[in-house]
Structures are given as C-alpha cells and as structure tokens.
Amino acid sequence: MDIIEVDSVRKSYGDIEAVAGISLHVGEGEVVALLGPNGAGKTTTVEILEGYRRRDSGSVSVLGMDPWRAGSAFRSRVGLVLQECALPPGLTVMELLTLYASYYEHARSPKEVLGLVGLEGVEGMRVRKLSGGQQRRIDLALALIGDPALIFLDEPTTGFDPGARRSAWDIVKGMQSIGKTVVLTTHYMDEAYALANRLYIIAKGSVVEEGTPDAIIQRSQRRTRITFSHGDTQALPPVDGEVQKEGGSVVVETDAPLKALHAITGWAIANTVNIENLEVKNPSLEDVYLELTNA
Amino acid sequence: MHNLRKLLRQIQFEQRAFWRNPASAVFTFVFPVIILVVLGNVNSHAHFRVGAHSYTYDDYLAPAMSAYGIISATFVSLAMILSIRRDSGVLKRFQGTPLGSTMFIVSILISSLINVIIMMVLTIGLGMISLGVHFPANMLETVAIMLFGAVCFAGLGVAMAAFIPNSDAAPAIVNGIFFPIAFISGIFFPISSTSILGRIGNFFPISHYSTAVFDAYNPIGTAPSVAGSDVLILAVWGLVGILFAIRRFKWEPSRR
Known part of the structure; x- marks a missing residue:
C-alpha cells in the first residue's frame, strides 16, 4: 500500500x-x-x-x-x-x-x-x-x-x-x-x-x-534545439527538422539531433564554414512546465 | 511518565520564553512594582473611608496592585504572547507536533500561574517593605482568591487572543482595554461605586476582583469578609472567557 x-x-x-x-x-x-x-x-x-x-x-x-x-x-x-x-x-x-x-x-x-x-x-x-x-x-x-x-x-x-x-x-x-x-x-x-x-x-x-x-x-514531444551563429540559411545542408533564423543565429528544432548535428558539422568542416556558439539543448522541464501552466 | 516529562519540559520552555523576552518580563513585572512604590510613597499620608472604616492609601493600594499585577501576568501577558505566536506561525508549528493542543494550553497556563505566584510574593512583600502595609490578615483566603482570579483572567486572556487580528495590534488592543477599565475599576485610586465611572467599572470583572482581594487581604483587620457577589461575577466572566477560548481559539495566522 x-x-x-x-x-x-x-x-x-x-x-x-x-x-x-x-x-x-x-x-x-x-x-x-x-x-x-x-x-x-x-x-x-x-x-x-x-x-x-x-x-x-x-x-x-x-x-x-x-x-x-x-x-x-x-x-x-x-x-x-x-x-x-x-x-x-x-x-x-x-x-x-x-x-x-x-x-x-x-x-x-x-x-x-x-x-x-x-x-x-x-x-x-x-x-x-x-x-x-x-x-x-x-x-x-x-x-x-x-x-x-x-x-x-x-x-x-x-x-x-x-x-x-x-x-x-x-x-x-x-x-x-x-x-x-x-x-x-x-x-x-x-x-x-x-x-x-x-x-x-x-x-x-x-x-x-x-x-x-x-x-x-x-x-511533451518537444524537440531538441540546435543553435549556432551563422549569417545565411540558404547555404545550409538539408536537415531533418525545422530550420529558423532568429537574429544572427540559426535554430534547428529536430527529433533526430544526432543526425542533424552530423549533417551541420560535416557541412561546416567540408566547406570550411566557421560556425560559432554551437549549442545543443534538450527539451527542459521548464519548457514543458511553462507550456502546461500557462495553458 | 512520558506525559509528565512532556508537561514539565513545556512549562520550562514557557518560562524561558517569557523571561528571555525583555519586553514581556519588564512590562508584566516592573510596571506594577513601579506604580506600587511610586504612587504608594507619594500618597502615603492620604486617608479615606470605606463604609465605617478608615484606611490609608497604602493599605488600599497594596492589594489593588497585587490584583493589577496578577491580571497583567495572566490576561495581558497571555493575550499578547498567544497573538504574537499565532501571527508568527509558532503556534501552527507546535500544532504540527504530537505535543497536543491541550498540553500546550495547560503548560502556558501553569507557566503564567508561576508568574502569578512570583507577582503575589513581589507585591505583598514590597507593600510590606516599602509602604509598611501589614501582612494579609487571612493569608489562606488571600492566596485562594488571588489564584481564583488568576484562573479567570487567564481564561479571558486566551479568549482575548482570538479577538486580536494580528500581532501589531496586540499591545494597543490589550492595553487599550486593560488600562481604562483598571482605572475606572479603582485600581489606582478609590472610585465611588455609586458614581457613573464606578457603575461602568462594576460591569467588568476587575473592580470585583480588586475588591475581593482587598477584603481578603484586609490589611488593617477590619474589612468585611469577601463578598459572594464579587466572587460570582468574577466566576461568570472567567467561565465565559474559558468557553469562548475553547470555541474560538485559532492556531494559524489569519492571512487568507
């Protein structure tokens, strides 16, 4: 009991x-x-x-x-x-x-x-x-x-x-x-x-x-966010997920973070593109919480 | 055995908490003592008559100050301590332990009765030493009536705490009630019971208490014995206080 x-x-x-x-x-x-x-x-x-x-x-x-x-x-x-x-x-x-x-x-x-x-x-x-x-x-x-x-x-x-x-x-x-x-x-x-x-x-x-x-x-089915500083979205390789520009950074929301990251970094090295401030953020409890409690 | 140990510890706690709070200890004890010594020495040659008997002011003041001090150690002190503790959440914290509300209340009542006994010794002793007032003629009756009143005013003090909205208001409310009634009840100076003030005062328990204490104390040995009506009125007030305290006492701060 x-x-x-x-x-x-x-x-x-x-x-x-x-x-x-x-x-x-x-x-x-x-x-x-x-x-x-x-x-x-x-x-x-x-x-x-x-x-x-x-x-x-x-x-x-x-x-x-x-x-x-x-x-x-x-x-x-x-x-x-x-x-x-x-x-x-x-x-x-x-x-x-x-x-x-x-x-x-x-x-x-x-x-x-x-x-x-x-x-x-x-x-x-x-x-x-x-x-x-x-x-x-x-x-x-x-x-x-x-x-x-x-x-x-x-x-x-x-x-x-x-x-x-x-x-x-x-x-x-x-x-x-x-x-x-x-x-x-x-x-x-x-x-x-x-x-x-x-x-x-x-x-x-x-x-x-x-x-x-x-x-x-x-x-909550929230997706992993990959962000990095990069001026131009057009030059990016195709990735599995949603790609957005927020200010000077690119935000990729994806269910397959490993693949997406591999595509991005592979592309960057192959094309000697210097991407800065690379960040991978798992969905946090805070995101879920705010979504649930603001409803 | 466990309960007895619990009770003794809790009384010890109450005593420590009381004496280590300078404001409560000073206000309760120093004030009646100063009034007794100062007013007594200033007016020591004044005489007045009660019925067929003539008294000095000091004979009058010493028992009245015992009554005043006892009310201060019960009614005033309990109303203050309980409302302050309730407001700060200390009571709620106690309520969450296996101590039990009965044990808590009994302990704080016993602790204030200990203060009452100290007050009795102090005021009677100072009356004798400083003002030359005689030892109470009937010691047993004096102690009995003093303690009986202490219980009644303790009940009223616990009841009073239920009326006080928050601890900031406690001193103003408690003293705002106590002082004027003590004054019109003839605690500091005799007030004729047929005057308007005297009649208003007679509604409240303080005048009956101080009269009963005076009659028992009987410093010159010629006062009438304690009137049953005074004891009865005191008992009714005390009973109302105790019943009200049981029904309305709150453990938690009222913030909602």
Whole structure:
C-alpha cells in the first residue's frame, strides 16, 4: 500500500476553489514534488495531507490514517517544514531541539539531526541570532528530530542563495538515502528535477501532468534545439527538422539531433564554414512546465 | 511518565520564553512594582473611608496592585504572547507536533500561574517593605482568591487572543482595554461605586476582583469578609472567557 493515497480531493475558500479534484499517490521511500506556480493549490494540498486543513470532498489516506482526524499517533510519524519558518526566538538551538525531542517517543538526538542538516557548532546560540538560512535548517532539524517516516517540505528553499540551495538539496537526498519518504512543493524546475523521483505539475488546483521528470519531458514531444551563429540559411545542408533564423543565429528544432548535428558539422568542416556558439539543448522541464501552466 | 516529562519540559520552555523576552518580563513585572512604590510613597499620608472604616492609601493600594499585577501576568501577558505566536506561525508549528493542543494550553497556563505566584510574593512583600502595609490578615483566603482570579483572567486572556487580528495590534488592543477599565475599576485610586465611572467599572470583572482581594487581604483587620457577589461575577466572566477560548481559539495566522 502507498504511504499517501489521495483521490479527487476538493477544497474551496469561499468562491475560490483552491484544490479542484486532485488525485495522487506516494510510495514508500519516494521523493515526490508538487510543482506549480504560486497560487496553484500546492500548499493547500500539502496542508490537507498534513492535517491542517479539512477537505471539502474526496478521500485522503496518509500512513493509513485520515490526517484531519488522526491525532498525535499521526503527528509523531510525520515531520513538517512549513512555508514560513517560525521558531521561538529566545531559545538556544539545543534547548529548542531538546524540547521538540521530548514530544516524540523515539526521538533522534539533537546532535545527530544537527549533523543531518549540516549545522554543527550552533547548539548554544539563540535562535534569533541565526541567519535566515540557518533558521530554516533548524526548522528542518525539528522536522527530523522525531525520526518521522514521512516528511513534508513546503517550498523548502525559497529565498535561499544558490549555495544554500545546493546544500539543502543534499540534505533532502540524504533523507531519501536513509529511507524517508519526502513530499515537497516547489516552484523551481531545477529543484524538482534534481530531487524528485516523480512529480505532479499542478495548475489552477488540478494535476496537469505527472510522472518522472524525464517521462514528462518525453511525453511533451518537444524537440531538441540546435543553435549556432551563422549569417545565411540558404547555404545550409538539408536537415531533418525545422530550420529558423532568429537574429544572427540559426535554430534547428529536430527529433533526430544526432543526425542533424552530423549533417551541420560535416557541412561546416567540408566547406570550411566557421560556425560559432554551437549549442545543443534538450527539451527542459521548464519548457514543458511553462507550456502546461500557462495553458 | 512520558506525559509528565512532556508537561514539565513545556512549562520550562514557557518560562524561558517569557523571561528571555525583555519586553514581556519588564512590562508584566516592573510596571506594577513601579506604580506600587511610586504612587504608594507619594500618597502615603492620604486617608479615606470605606463604609465605617478608615484606611490609608497604602493599605488600599497594596492589594489593588497585587490584583493589577496578577491580571497583567495572566490576561495581558497571555493575550499578547498567544497573538504574537499565532501571527508568527509558532503556534501552527507546535500544532504540527504530537505535543497536543491541550498540553500546550495547560503548560502556558501553569507557566503564567508561576508568574502569578512570583507577582503575589513581589507585591505583598514590597507593600510590606516599602509602604509598611501589614501582612494579609487571612493569608489562606488571600492566596485562594488571588489564584481564583488568576484562573479567570487567564481564561479571558486566551479568549482575548482570538479577538486580536494580528500581532501589531496586540499591545494597543490589550492595553487599550486593560488600562481604562483598571482605572475606572479603582485600581489606582478609590472610585465611588455609586458614581457613573464606578457603575461602568462594576460591569467588568476587575473592580470585583480588586475588591475581593482587598477584603481578603484586609490589611488593617477590619474589612468585611469577601463578598459572594464579587466572587460570582468574577466566576461568570472567567467561565465565559474559558468557553469562548475553547470555541474560538485559532492556531494559524489569519492571512487568507
């Protein structure tokens, strides 16, 4: 049985339907991303799974329980990082971790979770003295301290600099390697691509696409783009695909990139044509995402 | 055993969070102490009569300041802390743990009762040392009525938090309600209960609380015993507060 099973869930706030019939499932040990623009219904969906919100209709099972009705038995097996990081400012890191550890029967040690989030040596510091990124990591450490089977991360790296982002990704990958199931929301394509085994693209409260990142790209039937600087299209050899001029460059969109590239480079060498800025770009998740979410 | 340990840890957390926030600790404790010492010493020769008995101002002020301090440590403090924590998302974060909402509320109530006891010792002690006010005539009754009021005002404080839209508004709303009512309830100076201000004040629980505390404290040993009507009105307010708190308390910031 899957760890999360969601069927046709709906949730409205007044006249606005935030979640308009979402179905999804998450298997044990998977990292699943809910990807979508702001206001797509990701957070509402996750908060229904976390037990913060009550669905209007549909069925939800998380760890075999209904999160809205399940009490501390559910809470003790789930770790949460909410969209906004809120920690009591006056406590030291150690005091906060020890406090949270006391809520769980089988807690990990504060030292261990600080190691997991890569924040050793701040034990004695007051929370208010930590940087925003450090507080976010403490938030993550709190989510891990109860040794949960399932972890929800709601936009875990929003506002991070690129370095902090990479290390947060490493932490998430680390969680997966110790057997945790992770559900995360993000509006960053690269994040979903780097972390998720599977993803659900959500727009306007509905799932518009799901699968592994590569499968989604493949299914979109987008073609590989080959671009290079060259003044004149007329002189080009015939290639299998669509040839366009964009400014001073030539763009070839093709389903057979290897053949096309071979034709172009062969022609260039044979005719001693100097082509510059040669670039081959596979269809990206971003292209697919923009296409799906703008629809 | 696990639950007891959880409770003690959570109370310890509440105490740390309180004392390490200078604004809350100072506002709650320093203010009543300063009023007690300053007003008491400035007006120490004033006399007035309640019924057939004559009192000095200091005899009047010391128990009133205990009442004031206790309300400050319960109603004011809880309304502030809870609305600030709700707004910043700390409450929501707690709600996502197996701590449980009952355990959370019980802990913060016990923590504020610890502050109430400190406040009792501080105000009664300072009244004796600084103003020469007598030790309460009936200590047990005094402590009982003080704690009873503390529970009622704690309930009202939790209920108040449900009314506060966001944490920026909290100090203005809470103090804007507390100070004027404390004033017309005769906390700082005696106000005749037949005057217009006195009649308005009598609608609220503060005047009944300070009267009950005064009657129990009875610094010169001739005051009437605590009136049942004062205790009853206090109990009704407290009960309404507690019921309202249970029904309307919110854990999440209202941003939608």
